Amino acid sequence: MNSTRTLPSVCPLDCPDTCSLRITVDGARMVRVAGTPDHPITQGFACVKLARYPERQHHRDRLLYPLRRIGPKGAGRFETIDWDTALNCIVDQLARNIDRFGEQSVLPYCYAGTMGLIERDYPLAFFRGLGAAELDQTICAASGGAGWESVYGPHKMSTPPEEVPHARLIVLWGINAVRSSSHLIPLVKRAQAAGAHVLHIDPYRNETSRVADEFWQVQVGTDAALALALGGEILRLGGQDASYLAAHAVGLADYAEACQQWPVPRAAEFCGIPADAIRQLARRMVACPQTYIKIGYGMTRNEGGGNATAAIALLPALIGAWQHRGGGGGISTSGAFRLNTARYSGLHLRKPHRRVVNQNQLGRALEDTDQPISSLFVFNSNPAVVAPDSASVRRGLLRDDLFTVVLEHFQTDTADYADIVLPATTFVEHPDVYASYGHYHLQWAEPILPPPGDCRPNSWVFRELAARMGLSDPVFQMSTEELVEDLLDSRHPFLSGITWQRLRRERSVRLNLPEPFLPYAQGSNFPDGKIRFAPSPQQIDFREQPTDAFPLRLISPPGPFILNTTMGNVPSIIRAAGGEPVVLVHPQDAARSSVRHGDRARIRSRYGAIVRKVEVSDRARPGVVVALGQWWAKLAPDGRSLNELTSQELTDLGGGSLFGNPTVAVEPLDSDLDSPA
Numbered sequence: 080m081n082s083t084r085t086l087p088s089v090c091p092l093d094c095p096d097t098c099s100l101r102i103t104v105d106g107a108r109m110v111r112v113a114g115t116p117d118h119p120i121t122q123g124f125a126c127v128k129l130a131r132y133p134e135r136q137h138h139r140d141r142l143l144y145p146l147r148r149i150g151p152k153g154a155g156r157f158e159t160i161d162w163d164t165a166l167n168c169i170v171d172q173l174a175r176n177i178d179r180f181g182e183q184s185v186l187p188y189c190y191a192g193t194m195g196l197i198e199r200d201y202p203l204a205f206f207r208g209l210g211a212a213e214l215d216q217t218i219c220a221a222s223g224g225a226g227w228e229s230v231y232g233p234h235k236m237s238t239p240p241e242e243v244p245h246a247r248l249i250v251l252w253g254i255n256a257v258r259s260s261s262h263l264i265p266l267v268k269r270a271q272a273a274g275a276h277v278l279h280i281d282p283y284r285n286e287t288s289r290v291a292d293e294f295w296q297v298q299v300g301t302d303a304a305l306a307l308a309l310g311g312e313i314l315r316l317g318g319q320d321a322s323y324l325a326a327h328a329v330g331l332a333d334y335a336e337a338c339q340q341w342p343v344p345r346a347a348e349f350c351g352i353p354a355d356a357i358r359q360l361a362r363r364m365v366a367c368p369q370t371y372i373k374i375g376y377g378m379t380r381n382e383g384g385g386n387a388t389a390a391i392a393l394l395p396a397l398i399g400a401w402q403h404r405g406g407g408g409g410i411s412t413s414g415a416f417r418l419n420t421a422r423y424s425g426l427h428l429r430k431p432h433r434r435v436v437n438q439n440q441l442g443r444a445l446e447d448t449d450q451p452i453s454s455l456f457v458f459n460s461n462p463a464v465v466a467p468d469s470a471s472v473r474r475g476l477l478r479d480d481l482f483t484v485v486l487e488h489f490q491t492d493t494a495d496y497a498d499i500v501l502p503a504t505t506f507v508e509h510p511d512v513y514a515s516y517g518h519y520h521l522q523w524a525e526p527i528l529p530p531p532g533d534c535r536p537n538s539w540v541f542r543e544l545a546a547r548m549g550l551s552d553p554v555f556q557m558s559t560e561e562l563v564e565d566l567l568d569s570r571h572p573f574l575s576g577i578t579w580q581r582l583r584r585e586r587s588v589r590l591n592l593p594e595p596f597l598p599y600a601q602g603s604n605f606p607d608g609k610i611r612f613a614p615s616p617q618q619i620d621f622r623e624q625p626t627d628a629f630p631l632r633l634i635s636p637p638g639p640f641i642l643n644t645t646m647g648n649v650p651s652i653i654r655a656a657g658g659e660p661v662v663l664v665h666p667q668d669a670a671r672s673s674v675r676h677g678d679r680a681r682i683r684s685r686y687g688a689i690v691r692k693v694e695v696s697d698r699a700r701p702g703v704v705v706a707l708g709q710w711w712a713k714l715a716p717d718g719r720s721l722n723e724l725t726s727q728e729l730t731d732l733g734g735g736s737l738f739g740n741p742t743v744a745v746e747p748l749d750s751d752l753d754s755p756a
């Protein structure tokens with residue numbers, strides 16, 4: 080008898096495409112993942128990462144039972160315990176710590192390990208019910224979001240991807256869309272086939288550069304200057320849409336003055352782009368109202384990232400592109416999901432004047448002896464690897480007096496420091512609802528496989544803990560289905576007609592948007608509806624400039640197979656990615672640094688050092704070292720994370736991380752001290 084079934088689901092990874100999936104299972108095994116054929120965004124394909132999810136799902140290292148630490152922190156030695164013991168142990172220690180240090184000494188640490196709203200955000204209700212410290216979730220999109228919203232107001236929106244084939248000039252700015260927005264690419268190609276010109280702007284040449292008609296290898300961190308030079312040239316040509324701006328914008332004079340600081344020749348030299356190319360792009364934009372500019376997040380992760388986003392975001396407004404099908408662009412669509420978020424993450428329980436910890440400064444918070452963190456709960460994240468300044472984070476996690484609970488699928492680097500590890504379910508083992516930051520379809524997924532061992536959803540864990548801690552708010556009795564119904568109980572017109580019954584029946588429902596949807600065609604989301612050209616964004620220079628000791632700039636875009644650490648222990652992905660983490664070094668820099676292709680080299684910044692394999696390639700700009708993807712530290716040759724090299728300093732807007740910032744040196748491994756373990 081054939082026990083194979085193909086069932087609908089939704090990709091849970093932190094990716095703008097939020098694919099609608101068809102998952103084939105054979106009995107209790109996942110055997111194949113594919114994209115839903117008739118989904119307008121997914122277009123029938125899943126990416127290389129998700130195609131390998133069956134291997135992750137049935138990985139022999141999957142955590143199956145609660146664990147209690149029996150060795151030193153970081154050593155990864157644990158004993159198996161049952162859920163009752165684990166939960167009682169957590170509640171006892173938590174109560175003691177709150178008694179001694181106060182509820183604000185408790186810190187949740189989480190991000191987008193799953194994009195399912197309930198399993199991602201519902202646990203926060205528990206911490207808000209306790210009165211714990213608030214986590215400022217800034218690690219990825221904060222500065223880009225703040226930059227965008229400084230121009231267009233709250234609730235970020237973008238041109239719908241379905242409209243991209245109407246674009247006639249496409250600028251993919253700081254984004255390797257082939258890897259990080261792969262479902263945008265077929266739509267870009269359709270526009271291209273219809274005559275669109277595609278420009279890719281990025282400090283390193285990658286797969287997206289090959290799709291584009293033109294590639295600009297821009298100097299790292301100069302995007303605001305380039306955008307202001309383009310703006311100035313458009314104004315010089317008289318190419319601004321005067322009637323659109325008169326109706327929907329303020330601050331043009333201030334902006335024009337900022338643009339004057341960046342005449343094309345100056346910007347050309349500063350950004351490393353020929354002046355004629357900048358002038359030609361400005362002319363193209365003036366001639367083409369269907370200009371679409373997609374902004375990536377990588378370039379937002381440096382000191383001027385918020386300003387750079389704002390400077391680029393103003394360009395489609397300047398030429399009035401938002402009024403035209405295919406025109407506009409964007410950084411995120413997430414703000415259009417106007418769900419009723421008042422309750423599901425416990426915002427209604429939030430107590431005033433809570434301590435707020437920026438998640439990019441976890442190390443500082445854990446090392447702070449004046450306001451000690453007594454209890455750390457990590458879920459949907461792996462901060463021992465992904466948080467900046469790993470050495471500081473590690474020192475914090477090693478504190479004997481810190482009680483750490485980690486909810487995970489695998490024994491990650493972070494889980495090695497836990498006192499209690501709780502085995503979590505994967506996206507095919509629990510129900511959840513998914514918004515998106517790359518399109519406008521709300522989706523629902525039901526469990527399709529039984530959890531192995533004793534794995535439990537995050538929502539179950541925090542309901543149990545709430546009951547044991549005596550938290551009595553009704554939110555802690557709500558099922559996932561009830562929470563989703565509550566989320567949909569929004570009076571916003573974008574949610575009109577989207578009922579729980581309909582979502583459950585159709586699985587993927589487009590928001591109730593006008594057709595065609597032209598965001599910002601009628602101005603911004605500010606109360607006055609005006610797009611803000613003032614205060615004008617500025618080019619903000621790096622505080623840390625290259626020196627003789629640290630002559631190169633490090634950037635860390637996604638690799639072809641490994642982006643963040645979620646899929647980082649899947650054997651076939653590790654093999655496909657070359658078996659170990661790699662840095663790209665330009666031939667001139669390799670020669671100056673005396674490192675050769677295929678060597679392992681030491682990469683050193685002011686904050687720490689790591690060992691990585693060198694690929695000598697002119698895909699990197701001279702002066703720029705490109706570290707591809709975020710690998711598990713314990714799977715790197717030296718057992719160290721890329722974030723050994725980064726700092727806990729913050730971006731100009733939004734409190735974002737400076738992953739794209741540090742200056743580094745690349746050195747041969749020339750002493751025993753440098754040799755990988």
Ligand code: SF4
Nearest residue numbers: 090094097098126129
């Ligand atoms: S493209 Fe993104 S959303 Fe789609 S399957 Fe891959 S990771 Fe998931």
